[in-house]
Amino acid sequence: MDRSARSADTPPPDRRCVLKLAAATALAGLGAHGPAFAATAPRLGWAAAWDGEAGAEIGVVAPQGAAALRVQARLAVPTRAHGLWAEAGGRSVLAVARRPGDWLVRWQPDGRRAPQWQWAEPGRAFNGHVIAAAGGTRLYTTETDLETGASWIGVRDARSLEKLDEWPTHGIDAHELLLDDDDTGGHDAPSLWVANGGVPTRPETGRQKLNLDRMDSSLVRLDARSGALRGQWRLDDRRLSLRHMAWRDTPAAGARTQRVLGIALQAEHDDPAARQAAPVLALFDGERLRTFDGGAPAGASDAAGLAGYGGDIAATADGWAVSCPRVNGVALYAPDGRARGVAPLPNACALAVVDGVCWAAGQTEAMPLNAAPGRERRRLQHTAPLRLDNHWVGLAPTA
Numbered sequence: 001m002d003r004s005a006r007s008a009d010t011p012p013p014d015r016r017c018v019l020k021l022a023a024a025t026a027l028a029g030l031g032a033h034g035p036a037f038a039a040t041a042p043r044l045g046w047a048a049a050w051d052g053e054a055g056a057e058i059g060v061v062a063p064q065g066a067a068a069l070r071v072q073a074r075l076a077v078p079t080r081a082h083g084l085w086a087e088a089g090g091r092s093v094l095a096v097a098r099r100p101g102d103w104l105v106r107w108q109p110d111g112r113r114a115p116q117w118q119w120a121e122p123g124r125a126f127n128g129h130v131i132a133a134a135g136g137t138r139l140y141t142t143e144t145d146l147e148t149g150a151s152w153i154g155v156r157d158a159r160s161l162e163k164l165d166e167w168p169t170h171g172i173d174a175h176e177l178l179l180d181d182d183d184t185g186g187h188d189a190p191s192l193w194v195a196n197g198g199v200p201t202r203p204e205t206g207r208q209k210l211n212l213d214r215m216d217s218s219l220v221r222l223d224a225r226s227g228a229l230r231g232q233w234r235l236d237d238r239r240l241s242l243r244h245m246a247w248r249d250t251p252a253a254g255a256r257t258q259r260v261l262g263i264a265l266q267a268e269h270d271d272p273a274a275r276q277a278a279p280v281l282a283l284f285d286g287e288r289l290r291t292f293d294g295g296a297p298a299g300a301s302d303a304a305g306l307a308g309y310g311g312d313i314a315a316t317a318d319g320w321a322v323s324c325p326r327v328n329g330v331a332l333y334a335p336d337g338r339a340r341g342v343a344p345l346p347n348a349c350a351l352a353v354v355d356g357v358c359w360a361a362g363q364t365e366a367m368p369l370n371a372a373p374g375r376e377r378r379r380l381q382h383t384a385p386l387r388l389d390n391h392w393v394g395l396a397p398t399a
Helices: 015-028 030-039 272-277
Strands: 046-052 055-064 068-076 081-086 093-097 103-107 116-119 124-132 138-145 150-157 163-172 174-180 191-196 218-223 229-233 240-251 257-267 281-284 289-292 313-316 319-324 329-333 339-344 351-354 357-361 365-368 380-382 387-394
Touching (some): 046 081, 046 093, 093 124, 138 163, 150 191, 163 191, 240 319, 319 357, 357 387
Antiparallel strands (some): 150 163, 281 289, 313 319, 351 357
């Protein structure tokens, strides 16, 4: 399908202008952020996306002093970014456009190499997430066929970023994807897990949601080498969209551990009250996919709920964390899904675990999530006007 069919409110950028702008941004920051970043790699830092004064950017932020969060490197991007992936070795970051997007970039914050851009193939749009296969030879991206609305996994060469193959996700509105090298299912190849959000849209109307009575959200397991379907699961409530995922290894009987998949949910009910009270967490234990109720922000009644919107999810040392920007907090859960309260944080969304600590980013500050709400935390205030976006990824120090 021709790119002219894209939504009028998300027109394809002029690529020559984008590349010139990105190159200028990288060169302008080389003296201040390039070699300095490489020479003084932060003990703790994150690759993140944000809406800055100059527009959409990706970059690296790290603590400065005891209570500040400073931008160490930045790159202008054509449109709003969504998911990020820190590649093995810690020197490069992959970022992909928010759905329906048309760009993917590999960026080295130290400025030693120019950004490497890849544009979506005709008739395809990126759905906001990219991951690397074990061994680093292939990348996987979630994508949508702009003509049919069906979702696909783009299998890409890790060096060139060019597409090698594509596999159906057996659904629509595919969002985050994760790898699992655990072979407890008796397979001899790793699995690729995909969250099909199930919300119908059309290219001519962009992100506008259509025909929600036909929603079909599902969790899909694919063979990570061939794309063959290994399993598909759905929730009883078809108006709950599966969006973001995280793995957690939970102690089981004996010395065994059980790998559980946590999934952040976004409700699409017509009834505002049902949407407000909808759960934001589902867990999959290998057999059952089920939801768990959350708490309510401090000062609100239990009936207030979490606005039915889970922005991001992380597995913590104490269980699960699901960010809920619409109620300005992070919902905390025990490993078995029992609600443990809500940690307040204005516009909380991005979550990432670094050195065993789960950090949550809000509109003006970031904080570590402790074992229970109300305990003292060391918050980091943004030193520049940034509105951190949906996700960030930890950049733990390397040996």
